[in-house]
Amino acid sequence: MMAKEVQILHPRPSSIVAALYTLRDLGADVVILHGPSGCCFKHARLLEEDGVRTLTTALDEAGFVFGGQEQLTRLLQRASELFDPKLVGVVGTCSSMIIGEDLHQAVVDAGLDVPVLEVEVHAGYRDNTKGVIITLEAALDEGIISKEEFDRQKFLLEKATQVERLHGAASSEYLAPERGEIKYRVAERLLDLMAGGKRGINILNAKKETAYIFADINAAVAEVAQVRGAAVSTLANLDAKKGLAKVRRDAENILSGLEDRGVLIDRIIGGLDEYPIAGAQVAEFIAEEGGFDYAVISGVPHAVPIESLAGMEIFSITNGPRQVRPLRELGHQHVVVEIDLHPKTMGVKSIVESEFGATLRGLNEVR
Structure with a gap:
């Protein structure tokens, strides 16, 4: 039997x-x-x-x-x-x-x-x-x-479940936890691309409060690119008018923090609860602008349609050790993990330094 x-x-x-x-x-x-x-x-x-x-x-x-x-x-x-x-x-x-x-x-x-x-x-x-x-x-x-907000939330949850089943931690019978690549090696490659005059797209597509750390990565990329005179466009799911009460406040806090650091956001691609659908806005931006050589995606990288990233070298930063293999199988060349992210973002109201962001900034100062 x-x-x-x-x-x-x-x-x-x-x-x-x-x-x-x-x-x-x-x-x-x-x-x-x-x-x-x-x-x-x-x-x-x-x-x-x-x-x-x-x-x-x-x-x-x-x-x-x-x-x-x-x-x-x-x-x-x-x-x-x-x-x-x-x-x-x-x-x-x-x-x-x-x-x-x-x-x-x-x-x-x-x-x-x-x-x-x-x-x-x-x-x-x-x-x-x-x-x-x-x-x-x-x-x-x-x-x-309201009923309108309830229906919106339910739609987003259905999309989030779909994303996880297709390319996330629910996509396989068993996924062993992995730490991804060593951060300084990935940061070195990213700096090489900037130094070589390559054009990048810098994407924050994070889930709710996790954005307090993931936004630091996007800030680091934007800051280093500015110092090096490299061309980078920054997108973020930080619409402060969408979501439940805390979600809206978090988006406001992070937007303010990025503004204080002089980070220019080229397009808002949705709210912090819209990570499962914000990838469509990313694809639209890429189709309009074109000519990107690499992409840095922080948060929920697997929600960005892989076909929209065709021809790019992809740098993905996730907080899920079980997300490493699905991202590699999807075609993301570089995958790193921010470990223990949730405890670090509970109770905070401003951007928290990330391991990868700190690594990128440190290597940039040395080189």
Whole structure:
């Protein structure tokens, strides 16, 4: 008897975590996880760095048997007393969903006088974007976002899932983590191209807060090109009028930081949540301008159509060790990884130095 095909063997992002980050982007002050104390521990602690009080009902063996609805109600009331939140999120976990906890009744019993978003979610979905959609549905029901914004977000999530399945970390049964090329060698090659009078396109296509580091790479490329008199056009998905509240603020902060560094952006290609579709704007710009010899793409390089980069030497900077092989297979000649990027961009409000940006600037000073 033939065994069933296994589609993905390596762990994938959790829908619960996706819900937590979406609540942050919506402006929640307090988020309560209704489950064991260890559930999503790392991400819960990281969210605290972004100013979100992340609490847990800490369900134990007794809670698994007798339920924890009253415990959730009491914690909602206590959180309201301690933190005086303006928007609260309650997020289900695998445990609470399996035992059938009534999140809504717990919220009603708590009697808070501020909006509470009830997110009935677990980690058993194939795509973590399901956690985002469930959270956005709760926000829509509470009038936190409009139907137009909900539809826009849902469209972007579908496109993001498609990008990952085609050329991302969900594109193969198993992808071993890799660190990519040594950064100074890639930086040396990039400097050689600039010194040789080659023309480049410098693209920021980053996902939300990761842009705080990826933008430094684009700034470094633009700064070094200016010093060397090299021709470089810079594109960025930094439309500050698009996205949820935090996403818009992040775009404003990064735009301001680039402006302070004297970086000229030739075209805005979308918002920080539009990375899965911004590649179309890149392709349009290349078709209009033409004549580029190389491309530097920071953030989500695999969302830029490879056919639009034909004939160019491609430098891709990602934060995903499992993204290295798919990018190489796609035809990107140089791939480097910014390690541990997420912890470095939590709670920040200005551009953070990147390893590759620092390497490029350092080598430029030596040469």
